[in-house]
Every structure is written in C-alpha cells, then in structure tokens.
Amino acid sequence: MTTNMLTEQELDEIYTFAVQLGKDAGKLLLEAAQLRFAGSESTVLEVEEKDSSVDIVTKTDEDVEAFIKTSIEAKYPHHKFIGEETYSKGASRSYLISDTTPTWCVDPLDGTVNYTHLFPMFCVSIGFIVAGKPTIGVVYAPFLNQLFTSCRGRGAWLNETQRLPLIRSPIPPMPVNAPSGCxxxxxxxxxxxxxxxxxxxxxxxxxxxxxxxxxxxxxxxxxxxxxxxxxxxxxxxxxxxxxxxxxxxxxxxxxxxxxxxxxxxxxxxxxxxxxxxxxxxxxxxxxxxxxxxxxxxxxxxxxxxxxxxxxxxxxxxxxxxxxxxxxxxxxxxxx
Amino acid sequence: MTTNMLTEQELDEIYTFAVQLGKDAGKLLLEAAQLRFAGSESTVLEVEEKDSSVDIVTKTDEDVEAFIKTSIEAKYPHHKFIGEETYSKGASRSYLISDTTPTWCVDPLDGTVNYTHLFPMFCVSIGFIVAGKPTIGVVYAPFLNQLFTSCRGRGAWLNETQRLPLIRSPIPPMPVNAPSGCxxxxxxxxxxxxxxxxxxxxxxxxxxxxxxxxxxxxxxxxxxxxxxxxxxxxxxxxxxxxxxxxxxxxxxxxxxxxxxxxxxxxxxxxxxxxxxxxxxxxxxxxxxxxxxxxxxxxxxxxxxxxxxxxxxxxxxxxxxxxxxxxxxxxxxxxx
Known part of the structure; x- marks a missing residue:
C-alpha cells in the first residue's frame, strides 16, 4: 500500500524525521524566548538595546524557518517547501499546494503576538502534504510542553503517548442541541x-x-x-x-x-x-x-x-x- | 515586623503550607480528569454510566474543596474559610471578607467549563487574606504544569523558580499608545x-x-x-x-x-x-x-x-x- 508515490516505510521514516524536526525547532523558539527572561542580565540587555522585541521575534521566525528548510532540503531534496517567511518575500499568491509533489508546509512560529508577549500559546507547525492532502502534522508548543503529532493511518497523539481525542471510551457524540453545550x-x-x-x-x-x-x-x-x-x-x-x-x-x-x-x-x-x-x-x-x-x-x-x-x-x-x-x-x- | 496579627515566621509557614496544599489539590483535579481519558476502560465506563460529565465535575469540585477545607481546619482551626461550594449552599450574599480574622478564600476548580471539556486552562485557586488584603496566592494548573505562587514581600513566582513578571531586565513600560500594543x-x-x-x-x-x-x-x-x-x-x-x-x-x-x-x-x-x-x-x-x-x-x-x-x-x-x-x-x- 502506498500514499501517492510513497511507500508506508518511506512515510514512517518521514514521520519520524518530522517529529524530531518539530521538537528541535520548538526548542529553538523556547531558547530565543528565554533569552528575554531567563538569560543572564547582560545578554538580555544587549539584545534589548539592539532591537525591539518585534525585531527579535521576526529574526527568530526567520532563523527557525531557515533551520527547518535547510534540514528538509538536506534530507529530502526533491520535496517542495512552503514556509510563511519564504512566501512573504515573493512568489505568486495563487493556490500553493501541488497535487504532484510531496510538499512541506511550515509555520516556524504560529501565534506571533503571543510569542512577543510571552503568552504560552505559540508553536511550530509542520505539515506534510501528499497528493494535495495533509498527511503528517507536527505541532509543538514548547512553553506548554505540548506536542501534537499525526500521520495518516497511525493516529493522532498528544506527547506521543495519549491518543486524540482524549476522551475515547467512548468518543462522545456531538451535543443534541449543538452549538448549545459546545x-x-x-x-x-x-x-x-x-x-x-x-x-x-x-x-x-x-x-x-x-x-x-x-x-x-x-x-x-x-x-x-x-x-x-x-x-x-x-x-x-x-x-x-x-x-x-x-x-x-x-x-x-x-x-x-x-x-x-x-x-x-x-x-x-x-x-x-x-x-x-x-x-x-x-x-x-x-x-x-x-x-x-x-x-x-x-x-x-x-x-x-x-x-x-x-x-x-x-x-x-x-x-x-x-x-x-x-x-x-x-x-x-x-x- | 508583623502582617496584622501574624509574625513573618508564621506567614512563611502558612505560605509553605498553602503551596503544598495547592499542589496536592491540583493533583486531585488532574487525577479525576485522567479517569475520563487515561484510566482503564472499565473504570471510565463505570463512571460514565453512573453520572454525566457535569455531575463528575460537580463531585470533583466538592471533593477537592472538602479536602482543602479539612486540611486548613486541621492546621489552622482559628482561620476563617470561604469556598465556592460552601458559599453556594448557604450564607448571606453580603461582602464576605472580614478585616479581623485571617481568611482563606478558595476556588477548588476555576475554569469549570474548561475542565468539563478537558481544555487545559483550569486550576485550583487558594488565596489567604489578612486585614482584608490578599496576602498569599497559590494557583496551580495541573494539566499545564504551571504553578503560580506569591506571598507579600516575597515576590511572585512561576513554578517556584521564575520570578514574575517574566521579562524584568528591565520590566517593560506600558506601551506609549496603550491600549494599542496591548x-x-x-x-x-x-x-x-x-x-x-x-x-x-x-x-x-x-x-x-x-x-x-x-x-x-x-x-x-x-x-x-x-x-x-x-x-x-x-x-x-x-x-x-x-x-x-x-x-x-x-x-x-x-x-x-x-x-x-x-x-x-x-x-x-x-x-x-x-x-x-x-x-x-x-x-x-x-x-x-x-x-x-x-x-x-x-x-x-x-x-x-x-x-x-x-x-x-x-x-x-x-x-x-x-x-x-x-x-x-x-x-x-x-x-
């Protein structure tokens, strides 16, 4: 059985790679955030003097996207890559997802305003798309230490141990009077x-x-x-x-x-x-x-x-x- | 130096007690939540058949408040206690905080709707009031593993190690055009x-x-x-x-x-x-x-x-x- 042109074994390997990439990228996000509060006072002051917090965030965004893009290109040179930062700087604005080439679709930092203010709801978001369908998803919120992962046919998981949805014995139906109760x-x-x-x-x-x-x-x-x-x-x-x-x-x-x-x-x-x-x-x-x-x-x-x-x-x-x-x-x- | 009728040493002791109480109560909340998703299937089904999830939450709320109240009464029998569950069941609805007696003011489960739906933004909230002033605060969100604590004159802390506010070298001023930027x-x-x-x-x-x-x-x-x-x-x-x-x-x-x-x-x-x-x-x-x-x-x-x-x-x-x-x-x- 294959998903588009990929064997199940290839998909497994890509999934493992994507999860590790998400963990590494999230770590970079958290380290950059910690420079602003947990680092040595001299480091913090030096950074604060050079740039506004918005500039720091933009630089982190670009650095983490470059890290993810470089890692993917080294491992999978024939895959396509779409990232927020890359896209913002050029390209057309038509639909970006191709049906023919496996495509990585990445937001190095989702929740930018939260990140600027150090509200913990920020994350790295790595999607992998095959034949136009989102097939692998990795979302890591490092300040909350919450990692969400999935691969088609392999379930969706919180922190690699708790299957999603969390309540599943049984999975509750939608409320009778939805949206009431939602x-x-x-x-x-x-x-x-x-x-x-x-x-x-x-x-x-x-x-x-x-x-x-x-x-x-x-x-x-x-x-x-x-x-x-x-x-x-x-x-x-x-x-x-x-x-x-x-x-x-x-x-x-x-x-x-x-x-x-x-x-x-x-x-x-x-x-x-x-x-x-x-x-x-x-x-x-x-x-x-x-x-x-x-x-x-x-x-x-x-x-x-x-x-x-x-x-x-x-x-x-x-x-x-x-x-x-x-x-x-x-x-x-x-x- | 005293805070109302308490010595600094007494306040230190009460603070230590309150922090441990918050940790223990938060653990109870998380354990009750986990019964609904991480427990054995038989346990979960048994509970689900007896009660709706709302009843489970109400029972947890009452159980955790009882645990906190009992613990406080055993340790500090002369302090006053105000809890959401206790209050809901009687008493007048006039102002509840006394200027003369040190008072514990407790919500065993804040964010009840979140808890029912297992959205992680729920917590136990333990306040200690002296001479009408909130003096000690303990807030523990066990699903996020975030513990917020403070005692007057001793600083406010996240997880007992990171002082609040997080950015403090220096603490940023309010934005010039606030609320813009906020x-x-x-x-x-x-x-x-x-x-x-x-x-x-x-x-x-x-x-x-x-x-x-x-x-x-x-x-x-x-x-x-x-x-x-x-x-x-x-x-x-x-x-x-x-x-x-x-x-x-x-x-x-x-x-x-x-x-x-x-x-x-x-x-x-x-x-x-x-x-x-x-x-x-x-x-x-x-x-x-x-x-x-x-x-x-x-x-x-x-x-x-x-x-x-x-x-x-x-x-x-x-x-x-x-x-x-x-x-x-x-x-x-x-x-």
Whole structure:
C-alpha cells in the first residue's frame, strides 16, 4: 500500500524525521524566548538595546524557518517547501499546494503576538502534504510542553503517548442541541477596519449569535458553553483534535497556519469544511475543506449516539453553525 | 515586623503550607480528569454510566474543596474559610471578607467549563487574606504544569523558580499608545440574555471598541494587539501577573475567583481597580479594588519609561480602558 508515490516505510521514516524536526525547532523558539527572561542580565540587555522585541521575534521566525528548510532540503531534496517567511518575500499568491509533489508546509512560529508577549500559546507547525492532502502534522508548543503529532493511518497523539481525542471510551457524540453545550473557538484576527459590514462586524455578529441565549437573536441564539480565543489557529485546531474545543470557525488563515493542524484533526476524526455558509446551508453537501481557501470551520471528533453516526452529528453541527454565522471576505489575492 | 496579627515566621509557614496544599489539590483535579481519558476502560465506563460529565465535575469540585477545607481546619482551626461550594449552599450574599480574622478564600476548580471539556486552562485557586488584603496566592494548573505562587514581600513566582513578571531586565513600560500594543484579556461570561443594553451587549460594545482600528468607532478604537478569552478569571490574572496579558477587564466574578490571582498580580507589581468607569474617568483617583466588588480591571506590572513611572503608565492605561468600556451590571445580591 502506498500514499501517492510513497511507500508506508518511506512515510514512517518521514514521520519520524518530522517529529524530531518539530521538537528541535520548538526548542529553538523556547531558547530565543528565554533569552528575554531567563538569560543572564547582560545578554538580555544587549539584545534589548539592539532591537525591539518585534525585531527579535521576526529574526527568530526567520532563523527557525531557515533551520527547518535547510534540514528538509538536506534530507529530502526533491520535496517542495512552503514556509510563511519564504512566501512573504515573493512568489505568486495563487493556490500553493501541488497535487504532484510531496510538499512541506511550515509555520516556524504560529501565534506571533503571543510569542512577543510571552503568552504560552505559540508553536511550530509542520505539515506534510501528499497528493494535495495533509498527511503528517507536527505541532509543538514548547512553553506548554505540548506536542501534537499525526500521520495518516497511525493516529493522532498528544506527547506521543495519549491518543486524540482524549476522551475515547467512548468518543462522545456531538451535543443534541449543538452549538448549545459546545466550546466555540474563534479569533478576532487582524482585520479591524471600522467599515460597515466589514469582516470585524461580520465576525462579531457571528460571535454574538453563537453566544446569546437560545431563542434570542431572532432564533439564532446558540448559547454555546463557552467562547475561547487563543490567538493561534494552529493551537485552536490542536485543541479541537483533542476534543477540548467542539467548534472552530475562522477566516483569513494561510496554508502554513493550518496544514499541520488539519492533518492532526482529520486523523483524530474531526471534520473540516468552509467557514462561509453556502446558499442552501440545510441541504448543501458538506465538502472537505480546500487547503488554501482561507475559510475554515472545524468540528471535533465525534462518536455515534443512539440516533445518528458521529459524522451525522458533525454535519448537523456544521449546519447549525452556518445558520448563525456571516459570510467572511477573505479572497486570495491571486485567485 | 508583623502582617496584622501574624509574625513573618508564621506567614512563611502558612505560605509553605498553602503551596503544598495547592499542589496536592491540583493533583486531585488532574487525577479525576485522567479517569475520563487515561484510566482503564472499565473504570471510565463505570463512571460514565453512573453520572454525566457535569455531575463528575460537580463531585470533583466538592471533593477537592472538602479536602482543602479539612486540611486548613486541621492546621489552622482559628482561620476563617470561604469556598465556592460552601458559599453556594448557604450564607448571606453580603461582602464576605472580614478585616479581623485571617481568611482563606478558595476556588477548588476555576475554569469549570474548561475542565468539563478537558481544555487545559483550569486550576485550583487558594488565596489567604489578612486585614482584608490578599496576602498569599497559590494557583496551580495541573494539566499545564504551571504553578503560580506569591506571598507579600516575597515576590511572585512561576513554578517556584521564575520570578514574575517574566521579562524584568528591565520590566517593560506600558506601551506609549496603550491600549494599542496591548494584549487584552476578557471573557464572555454566563450572562447571555438577549436584552437591549444588557451585560452581553455592553461587553461586546466594549470588546469592539478595544479591538477596532485607531480612529475608528468615533475615536474609541483601541487597536489592541490581540484579544484573548481563556474561560478562567484566575488564569487571566495569573497571565497578567506574568506580563503575557497587559489588560484584563471583567465583571461578575466572586471573591474565590480572584483572591489568589489578585494576590499574585499585586505582588508582581500589577494594578487592580474597578471595571466600571467612574463619572470622571480622566481625573478620578484610581482606587484599589475592593475584593468582592465583582468588577475588575487589572493592568500588568510595568516599569518606568523616560517620561513616566511604571504606576503612571498603568494609571494612563486604566483611563484609556475606562474611556472605551461600558458600565457593567453585576450587583451583589445582598448589597
């Protein structure tokens, strides 16, 4: 059995390599962060005098991406590499994932604002894509010492020992009245323009619909159990794979923000489709997300109940979310 | 030198006791959580059949509070004890903190929704109050292995080794254009009534003012660096003490949600005052928060800049927040 052109043995080897790469890169991130608080006072002062903390972060971002890229090129010279830093500096903005070449899709530092402020929700994100499908995912949050890993057919794992989702005896079904009973994960993002009906207001309207009491908001009130915003799309996806978040809804992410997280979530049994509701949300086919669409709705792994399969519960939840959220405007510049 | 009626040696002993109590209680929380995912399948199934996960959580909450209360009463029989579970079952709802008796103020499980869903942002919160002032704080988040501790005059610490705030060579001043550049921490809370100008809408209006681009929202746009919602007031305060969050603004918490967190934040050098803007936000004296007011605005520890002291930067930030937020309605039932 092969995955595209790779044998299972080759895939095993790539997985082992990717996990070690994630650990090493996360260590570099943490060491650079520690320079700012745990290093010798002279080191810290020297760095602080030369650069602002934002410059330090940018340099760390670039250094860690260069480390990951060099390591991959040395080991797998025929694979394609897409990284946030590389991409920002050139190339077209059309869809980046090729169907024909195995591709590494890497964010050396997801949760940059968190990293700048030393809030622990930052991570390195390494995805490996075969035939257009996220196949391996490695997410390492070194300040939390949380490592999320997956490879297609081999399960998704926390710290290599706890299988995801965490609760699996049995895996709970989606709540009967979802989104009620669900933890809803969402982000405010960077588009904060005070423009009537712009993304900021469409997001807020959606958040409030999900939050408000059942029956409120003209019947759109979702009374979710809680709303969480962590400032990292990758960590949002990892916690959805874990089962801690039931729903993640977001627009604006790029491929490297989500490739590894989607690989882990799908391998754990989660569903990922488009954030934007279709014209017929109640009946539309629920299509698998297109990596690079910039619009994501993720549902946690779900088990069956007495009345529906796990997939049916996830799809029911997707439709309930679509009924409450607005369409977001995050086109691809090149699309 | 004494703190109220306690000698420094007595305070040291109480601090040591409180830290160990927090570690032991956190271990109980994690063990109960692990029963749901890492225990033997038979154990898990047996528990799941008897109770819903909400019941399991309630029972854990009560068991851990009983453990903490019993331990304190055995060691310090003359101290007063206030716990969430004890309080919920009776007593008046007037201000609970006495000026005359040293008082333990305990939330055995803060972040209950997170705990139910196994999102790691839950913790035990143990505060010790002398002469009405939070004096010792112990916050332990066992799933993250993060222990925050403080005792007045002895510093605030992460995992007993890293002093808070983390960046302290030097401690950064508040940003010149705060709230721009700040990470803003806030919670959606439980009051989700769809009532015109109710707490839900006042909160959302405040969040949007803090989020929107500078110059937007009729000049109220704060363009904060990021907005975070963790679902735990105690963890919000702990990360503000760490310096990871610059501003935390919230209404509705009770004493046990904040006593330990306020102790830690104040010892780290943070400022805590009221969430609700006074009539004259630009000139009003910035008063120390009254524990039990249910309205909290916290600012991280700040160092001096070339033009102001750390305290001046904090007070400037308080006024900028007050200018952007609405008054919340969380009266004490008995007040």
């Amino acid at each position: 933890v809803f994960s969402c982000e405010w993002g960077k588009d904060r323009k005070d423009r009537p009906d712009g993304n900021l207001y469409r997001k807020v309207e959606s958040f409030v619909n999900m939050a408000a009491e059942v029956g409120g908001r003209g019947g759109k009130g979702g009374m979710v159990h809680g709303i969480r915003s962590l400032g990292s799309a990758t960590m949002d996806l990892a916690y959805t794979a874990m089962g801690a978040f039931d729903i993640w809804w977001e627009g604006g992410c790029w491929e490297w923000d989500v490739a590894a997280g989607i690989a882990i979530l799908q391998e754990a049994g989660g569903l990922v489709t488009s954030a934007n509701p279709p014209d017929d949300p109640e009946t539309a086919e629920i299509q698998e997300v297109r990596l690079g669409s910039r619009l994501y709705l993720a549902i946690r792994p779900a088990g069956p109940s007495k009345i529906e399969t796990g997939r049916e519960g996830q799809e029911r939840t997707v439709r309930e979310v679509w009924r409450r959220v607005r369409e977001l405007d995050y086109a691809r510049p090149g699309a | 990470v803003f921490s806030c919670e959606w809370g439980k009051d989700r009534k769809d009532r015109p100008d109710g707490n839900l809408y006042r909160k959302v209006e405040s969040f949007v003012n803090m989020a929107a681009e500078v110059g937007g929202r009729g000049g109220k746009g704060g363009m904060v660096h990021g907005i975070r919602s963790l679902g735990s007031a105690t963890m919000d305060l702990a990360y503000t003490a760490m310096g990871a969050f610059d501003i935390w603004w919230e209404g509705g918490c009770w004493e046990w949600d904040v006593a330990a967190g306020i102790a830690i934040l104040q010892e780290a050098g943070g400022l805590v005052t009221s969430a609700n803007p006074p009539d004259d936000p630009e000139t009003a004296e910035i008063q120390e928060v009254r524990l039990g007011s249910r309205l909290y605005l916290a600012i991280r520890p700040a160092g001096p800049s070339k033009i102001e002291t750390g305290r001046e930067g904090q007070e400037r930030t308080v006024r900028e927040v007050w200018r952007r937020v609405r008054e919340l309605d969380y009266a004490r039932p008995g007040a």
